[in-house]
Amino acid sequence: MSDRRLLSLGLLGLAVLFVAGLFVGAGKLSLAQVAGGGIDAETLRLLFVSRIPRTAAALLAGASLAVAGLLMQMLSSNRFVEPSTVGTSEAAGLGMVVVTMLFPGAPVFAKMLVASGFALAGTCVFVALIRRLRLKSGLLVPLVGLILAGIIQAMAHFLAYRADLLQSLGAWSSGDFSMVLRGRYELLWIGLVLCALALLAADRFTLAGLGRDVSVNLGLAYEKVVALGLVIVSLIAAVTVATIGTIPFVGLVVPNLVTTAMGDNGRRVIPFVAIAGAGLVLGCDLLGRSLRSPYEIPVGVIMGVAGAAIFLALIARGRPAHG
Amino acid sequence: MIEAAALTKFYGETRVVDRASLTLTTPGVTAIIGPNGAGKSTLLSMIARLLPIDEGRAFVDGLDVTRTKGADLARRISVLRQENGLLARLTVRDLIGFGRFPHSRGRLTAADHAKIDEALAFLELGPLAGRYLDELSGGQRQRAFVAMVLAQDTRAILLDEPLNNLDIRHAVSMMRLVRRAADELGKVVVVVLHDINFASAFADRVVAMRDGRIVADGPVEAVVTEAVIEAVFGLPVMVREIEGQRSCLFRR
Amino acid sequence: MAEIAGDRLPAAASRNEMRRPARSPRRTLALLALLALFCSALFMTLGAHGNWSFVLPFRAPKLAAMIVVGHAIALSTVVFQTLSGNRILTPSIMGFDTLYALIQTLIVFLAGTTFLAVSDPRLIFAAETVVMILFALGLYGSLLKGGARDLFRLLLVGVILGVLFRSLAGFLQRLIDPNAFVVLQDRLYASFNSIDTELLAIAFVAIGIVTLIFWRLLPLLDVLALGRDIATSLGVDPDRLTRVSLGLVAVLVSVSTALVGPVTFFGLLVASLAVALVGSRRHAETLAAASLIAVICLVGGQTILERVLGFDTALGIVIEFFGGVVFLAIVMRRGLT
Numbered sequence: 001m002s003d004r005r006l007l008s009l010g011l012l013g014l015a016v017l018f019v020a021g022l023f024v025g026a027g028k029l030s031l032a033q034v035a036g037g038g039i040d041a042e043t044l045r046l047l048f049v050s051r052i053p054r055t056a057a058a059l060l061a062g063a064s065l066a067v068a069g070l071l072m073q074m075l076s077s078n079r080f081v082e083p084s085t086v087g088t089s090e091a092a093g094l095g096m097v098v099v100t101m102l103f104p105g106a107p108v109f110a111k112m113l114v115a116s117g118f119a120l121a122g123t124c125v126f127v128a129l130i131r132r133l134r135l136k137s138g139l140l141v142p143l144v145g146l147i148l149a150g151i152i153q154a155m156a157h158f159l160a161y162r163a164d165l166l167q168s169l170g171a172w173s174s175g176d177f178s179m180v181l182r183g184r185y186e187l188l189w190i191g192l193v194l195c196a197l198a199l200l201a202a203d204r205f206t207l208a209g210l211g212r213d214v215s216v217n218l219g220l221a222y223e224k225v226v227a228l229g230l231v232i233v234s235l236i237a238a239v240t241v242a243t244i245g246t247i248p249f250v251g252l253v254v255p256n257l258v259t260t261a262m263g264d265n266g267r268r269v270i271p272f273v274a275i276a277g278a279g280l281v282l283g284c285d286l287l288g289r290s291l292r293s294p295y296e297i298p299v300g301v302i303m304g305v306a307g308a309a310i311f312l313a314l315i316a317r318g319r320p321a322h323g
Numbered sequence: 324m325i326e327a328a329a330l331t332k333f334y335g336e337t338r339v340v341d342r343a344s345l346t347l348t349t350p351g352v353t354a355i356i357g358p359n360g361a362g363k364s365t366l367l368s369m370i371a372r373l374l375p376i377d378e379g380r381a382f383v384d385g386l387d388v389t390r391t392k393g394a395d396l397a398r399r400i401s402v403l404r405q406e407n408g409l410l411a412r413l414t415v416r417d418l419i420g421f422g423r424f425p426h427s428r429g430r431l432t433a434a435d436h437a438k439i440d441e442a443l444a445f446l447e448l449g450p451l452a453g454r455y456l457d458e459l460s461g462g463q464r465q466r467a468f469v470a471m472v473l474a475q476d477t478r479a480i481l482l483d484e485p486l487n488n489l490d491i492r493h494a495v496s497m498m499r500l501v502r503r504a505a506d507e508l509g510k511v512v513v514v515v516l517h518d519i520n521f522a523s524a525f526a527d528r529v530v531a532m533r534d535g536r537i538v539a540d541g542p543v544e545a546v547v548t549e550a551v552i553e554a555v556f557g558l559p560v561m562v563r564e565i566e567g568q569r570s571c572l573f574r575r
Numbered sequence: 576m577a578e579i580a581g582d583r584l585p586a587a588a589s590r591n592e593m594r595r596p597a598r599s600p601r602r603t604l605a606l607l608a609l610l611a612l613f614c615s616a617l618f619m620t621l622g623a624h625g626n627w628s629f630v631l632p633f634r635a636p637k638l639a640a641m642i643v644v645g646h647a648i649a650l651s652t653v654v655f656q657t658l659s660g661n662r663i664l665t666p667s668i669m670g671f672d673t674l675y676a677l678i679q680t681l682i683v684f685l686a687g688t689t690f691l692a693v694s695d696p697r698l699i700f701a702a703e704t705v706v707m708i709l710f711a712l713g714l715y716g717s718l719l720k721g722g723a724r725d726l727f728r729l730l731l732v733g734v735i736l737g738v739l740f741r742s743l744a745g746f747l748q749r750l751i752d753p754n755a756f757v758v759l760q761d762r763l764y765a766s767f768n769s770i771d772t773e774l775l776a777i778a779f780v781a782i783g784i785v786t787l788i789f790w791r792l793l794p795l796l797d798v799l800a801l802g803r804d805i806a807t808s809l810g811v812d813p814d815r816l817t818r819v820s821l822g823l824v825a826v827l828v829s830v831s832t833a834l835v836g837p838v839t840f841f842g843l844l845v846a847s848l849a850v851a852l853v854g855s856r857r858h859a860e861t862l863a864a865a866s867l868i869a870v871i872c873l874v875g876g877q878t879i880l881e882r883v884l885g886f887d888t889a890l891g892i893v894i895e896f897f898g899g900v901v902f903l904a905i906v907m908r909r910g911l912t
Contacts, residue, residue: 080731129903133910139727140910146734147903150839154896161889203429206413207421213373213404218475219397219425248738263455264412267429297749304742311735315728 003268010275014059017282021055022047024289049182057185058177058282058299061240062250064191066277067198067270068236069251070259074209074266075229076130078141079259080314082251083119083237086145087152089246091122092238093172094156101163112187112242119234119241122152127230139315175240175247175300177285187243194232195274202266205229209264247300249307250277256314324348324384324511325370325400325479331378332365332535340365341535342379347479350509352501354522357532358556363515364405364483366532370513371402371481383479397425401472402481415459415467416452419443422474442474445508446500462493469500479511480504486521494518498525523547523569531555543569600853600860607852607867614875615642621882636772638874643778644831645845645869650789651827652842653849653862657796658817658824659719660803661726662850663905665842669715669733671828672837673740678706679833680744684751697777704781704829711825712818719817730906737839766836767877767890778830785823792820793858800858838891840898845869847901 069082076086083089095118099111106114126148130141153173160169171179198205204225207215215222240246254277255269262269281299284306288297325347332340340362347353355363368374370381372388381388383400401422413421419442423435431439443449446466456464465485472480482501486494502525504510516522522529522543529546531539533555539546547569549562561572618638623630652665666672682703714736718729789796795816799806803813831838849865877890 129907132907139731140906143727143731143734143906144903144910146731147899147906151896151899151903154892154899158889158892158896161892203421203424207424210413210418210421213402214421216373216393217371217397217402217472218421219392219394221393248742259412263414263417265414265417292750295749297746301742301745301749304738305746308735308739308742312732312739315732315735 007271007275010272010279014275014279014282017279017286018055018059020286021058021282022051024286050180053182053185054177054180054285055282057180057188057244058285059278060185060188060191061175061244061247062278062281063274064188064195064236064277065240065247065250065281066254066273067195067251068233069277070255070266070270070273071198071205071229071233072251073255074205074264075226075233076127076141077209077211078130078138079256080138080142080252080311081145082249082255083123083233084246084248085142085149085252086126087122087149088119088126088234088237089241090149090152090156090173092116092119092234092241093169093246094118094122094152094159095238096172096242097156097160097163097165097169100165100168101159108242109187112238115242116235116238119237120230122148123230123234127226172241172245173300174298175245175303176296176298177244178296178298180244185243187239190239191236194236195270198229198232199267199270201225201228202270206264206266209266245300247281247303249303249311250281252314253307253310254280256310325513326382327366327370327379328381329379330366330369330376330381332362332369332374333377338535340369343532343535343537344379345370345530345537345540347511347513350505350511351527352505352512352514352525353528353530354526355513355515355530355532356517356519356522356555361532361555362535363532367402367481367483367513367515368404371400372396373402373404394425394428397475397477399477400479400481401475401477402483403468403472403485404483405487412455412457414453414455415448415470416443418456418467419448419470419474422471422476425475438474438476442470445473445503446470461488462490462497465489465493465497466500469497473504473508478509480513482512482514484515484517486516486518494521501525519547519552519571520569523571547571600864603853604860604863604867607864607871611867611870611874614871614878617882618874618878621878636775637770639779640770640772640775640834641873641877642870643775643782644834645873646786646866647778647782647827647831648838648842649845649849649865649869650786650862651824651831652846653858653865654789654796654820655824655842656846657800657858658820659729660800662847663726663730663843663902663909664733665840665846666824666828667837667839667842668730668737668902669718670737670740671711671715671825672832672839673737673744674710674714675703675707675829675832676837677740677744677747678703678710680747682706684747696773700774700777700829700833703833704826707829708822708825711821711828716818716821719821726909737837741837767873771834774830774833778834781826781830785826788823789820789862792816793862796820796858835891838898839895840902841869841872841894843905844894844898844901845872847905 065083072081072083072086072088073079092115095115096111098118099106099114103110126145129144129148133140133144156169156173157166160166204220207218207220208222208225208229212222215225237246255273258269258273258276262272281303284302285299288299288302291297325345327343327345329342329344330340331338331342339360343362343366345366355367357363365374369376370383370388372393376389383391383396386396386399388396416439419439420431420435422442423431423438427435443452446469448463448466448470451459451463451467456467459467465488469482469485472482485497485501489497498521501512501514505512505527514522514526526543528541529539529543530537531546531551538555539551545551547562549560552558552560552562552571559574561574563570563572615638619631619634648667651671652667655666655669656662656664682699718732795811798809798811799813799816801809806813806816845865845868846861848868849861852868853860853864872894873890876893880890880893
């Protein structure tokens with residue numbers, strides 16, 4: 001099947017999920033109702049204030065987190081990393097805690113920017129650490145990332161504990177769409193813009209994935225490309241953390257599955273990674289909404305289980321982490 | 324074409340490359356040989372701006388490699404290091420296509436595709452064009468990277484130990500390719516080699532290094548001699564001419 | 576990778592011994608014991624303001640629990656490191672703690688909350704421990720078979736297993752009726768802030784028995800530390816010893832997790848400190864040192880945080896932070912060679 005047809009198919013699948021997303025939930029709203037013209041003002045409000053924003057948020061978060069994971073993997077030349085396993089998301093959470101402690105009244109956008117700064121700093125620490133590793137074991141890199149993430153998480157935890165922000169930190173570190181309403185998720189659109197930016201620079205990121213020597217040989221400003229990539233990844237992580245909380249493993253699982261099937265050429269796979277990420281997260285959210293209705297299981301919890309299991313399978317399959 | 328003047332590299336206090344000067348102007352194959360730690364790869368990397376230069380200067384087509392824009396250099400000189408392809412799920416064709424990056428910045432034209440096809444054909448990679456790199460054997464993967472470098476279409480090509488991890492058959496075919504690139508395409512090729520006999524069989528010119536210095540530089544007949552090899556490697560050897568080909572044998 | 580796996584215990588020990596002239600371990604142990612006593616005394620008395628009748632009964636179970644937990648974690652870590660032939664692997668890092676937490680949740684999930692509310696917590700604890708032993712033998716027995724050949728893979732698998740178990744527990748907790756779940760929260764979220772002293776008596780007994788058994792096994796563990804092949808040729812069956820020890824480690828982890836919840840890096844922290852202080856020639860010394868250091872860290876840390884800094888209850892977080900830094904340092908050092 002050609003890429004173009006595959007892409008249309010993927011978009012079609014997303015559209016189906018999107019429609020499903022509008023009709024699953026605690027409030028009553030059914031397809032028959034819509035078809036029969038029985039929509040009253042109350043239902044419309046439910047649709048536009050809650051359902052559409054929530055579904056859109058899931059799509060946006062999924063797409064951007066998956067692309068962020070892919071970029072992270074290209075920039076570190078390692079398949080087992082993503083924002084929530086190298087400390088980026090955790091640092092964004094730390095940033096949210098710090099800025100909320102210092103300026104509780106700051107607007108969300110300002111907080112998000114501070115969180116981005118922290119996320120970038122955290123990611124740079126990770127990159128600096130793995131550059132110091134002489135032993136380039138593909139499994140050592142994610143290990144270092146996971147420990148770093150744990151340390152940053154402990155710092156955030158400590159501060160949150162002191163400042164009585166544990167509940168907020170919980171919300172930032174575990175993805176949940178149940179609080180999404182119109183006016184509370186729009187920052188996530190930034191993620192889509194960043195995905196587009198990643199697609200524009202896709203060739204450069206693919207080259208960077210081939211390593212510094214090959215990149216420099218081909219005249220690529222390697223350090224600048226890496227810096228651009230890290231900024232994109234950090235912004236995506238911060239945007240997600242600030243609005244719905246991080247969703248673990250999306251950025252790990254999706255790019256791994258897509259690149260196994262379609263290769264590492266960024267320009268080709270970024271659209272598919274975005275679509276698959278959006279579909280996965282929305283699917284998990286739908287699952288979380290219906291498994292224990294009328295209660296909800298947060299998407300972060302579901303992805304924690306599914307993602308960790310798939311991660312283990314990826315390690316076990318022993319596909320070389322590089323080369 | 325390439326001019327390196329008194330290049331020096333320090334690792335801490337020691338000079339791993341010590342005032343090495345090298346000029347290359349005409350098409351042909353130049354082999355750099357020497358024991359481990361002689362500074363061969365470091366010298367190559369400095370010329371190719373992969374490593375910063377501590378002292379001395381290097382020029383490619385009169386352009387100072389430390390000051391010229393990366394993209395401009397990338398159209399004049401290409402380099403292939405030993406370890407490549409950290410991210411390996413690219414097709415062979417994709418990879419070779421990236422060799423055109425300095426020319427097209429990622430938007431491939433018909434001319435670019437022609438160059439890619441040429442490189443594929445030159446390395447006999449046509450049947451493998453759609454395969455992913457991680458599905459290839461080590462020798463095939465090495466050839467794919469060389470094809471990328473050829474598609475880059477620079478006059479100067481630097482290869483750092485291209486025979487690493489290749490068995491004898493693949494090593495010989497790789498060196499034949501290098502030879503053809505010089506003879507048929509007029510490339511100025513510099514190869515870092517471990518094996519003296521590969522150098523003497525395929526190179527026009529041999530540069531011998533020891534302790535960071537260039538200790539001998541000249542045609543095969545001048546460098547691959549018992550005296551020079553013994554001095555460079557610190558090992559008594561016999562050099563014999565067998566059917567017009569110089570061979571270096573160690574003594575029991 | 577082979578070189579890393581080759582960096583087994585005896586090699587690490589000899590490297591440590593070369594670095595510093597052998598100090599008398601006995602003196603170090605005595606000093607540690609004094610320090611542990613001092614910390615305990617401080618914990619019991621500091622800020623009591625003479626209200627002994629109120630303070631002592633309140634603090635004594637807490638102190639006892641910390642000593643039990645410290646000893647359990649130290650013992651399980653040192654033994655586990657011998658079994659895996661490695662200084663980085665610990666039960667907690669390999670996900671033992673979160674496995675126990677998962678089993679706790681699983682039993683609540685399967686048995687129902689009403690059953691739990693009426694049953695004796697000691698009975699439930701016993702059931703959980705049995706399940707834990709079975710799981711630990713099945714899962715980790717196969718992971719550790721033949722020693723830690725690919726160390727980083729094993730570590731990564733362990734860390735992710737920990738994440739998986741934690742996520743699964745979280746998932747199951749969401750499936751339990753939220754109203755009933757609130758009732759259970761304290762049991763499922765034991766921590767240094769809310770030590771579950773109900774189980775203290777049974778924990779003491781369990782730890783006592785396990786310690787006694789390990790005391791008998793120590794010479795065998797010393798032999799195993801030389802490597803599986805040498806152990807076999809000296810007449811010690813490494814597989815049998817591993818199975819027995821792994822089961823006992825599972826009991827220890829059950830005890831400590833039931834009392835204070837999962838603590839990822841504490842075992843690594845105390846074991847590393849113990850090796851640094853007394854070397855690692857004999858298990859008896861390393862073990863004693865690790866246990867004492869654990870008690871010092873827990874009791875001393877709690878005293879400082881609670882009584883001196885007024886940070887009432889952040890001990891677990893602080894331990895995670897420092898333990899994480901130590902772990903990172905160790906892993907990075909391996910990666911640099």
